[in-house]
Amino acid sequence: xxxxxxTLDNKEEAEIGxxxxxxxxxxxxxxxxxxxxxxxxxxxxxxxxxxHFAPLVLRGREAIYEHFHRFASAPLMIELMWGEIVPxxxxxxxxxxxxxxxxxxxxxxxxxxxxxxxxxxxDRKITRSVDYHEHRVFRExxxxxxxxxxxxxxxx
Numbered sequence: 001x002x003x004x005x006x007t008l009d010n011k012e013e014a015e016i017g018x019x020x021x022x023x024x025x026x027x028x029x030x031x032x033x034x035x036x037x038x039x040x041x042x043x044x045x046x047x048x049x050x051x052h053f054a055p056l057v058l059r060g061r062e063a064i065y066e067h068f069h070r071f072a073s074a075p076l077m078i079e080l081m082w083g084e085i086v087p088x089x090x091x092x093x094x095x096x097x098x099x100x101x102x103x104x105x106x107x108x109x110x111x112x113x114x115x116x117x118x119x120x121x122x123d124r125k126i127t128r129s130v131d132y133h134e135h136r137v138f139r140e141x142x143x144x145x146x147x148x149x150x151x152x153x154x155x156x
Contacts, residue, residue, distance in 0.1 A: 023042060047061055049067070075142055107142065
């Protein structure tokens with residue numbers, strides 16, 4: 001997994017950047033381990049997570065946890081192929097790029113999916129994130145099991 005720490009002007013910004021970088025690594029490691037519910041613990045109680053292509057905005061850690069809980073029980077196997085953390089010049093704002101291999105448990109269909117994840121970090125927690133998964137690919141891999149109700153947002 002390619003990565004590099006940001007180069008910043010002063011010690012305080014460097015410490016903030018290093019802490020943010022460490023927080024950004026956790027979702028990649030947890031995704032690779034299939035531990036999606038644990039990802040919610042990286043968010044403070046008042047965090048916001050936006051799934052841009054769903055479209056869905058989750059407000060608060062509890063809503064984020066519920067989303068990841070549903071996601072973890074979806075008929076889908078996910079393998080992290082690679083991940084990269086890209087510094088932006090702002091110590092607490094990072095871009096996480098990744099690629100996943102997906103396999104529908106019920107269908108046997110396979111595909112690969114790109115993800116771009118923008119995160120704001122404060123006090124070692126993800127305070128805001130915007131996720132640009134290709135949700136269409138998730139839906140196609142899991143078809144014909146058309147999700148309903150709140151689970152539908154996982155695959156829009």
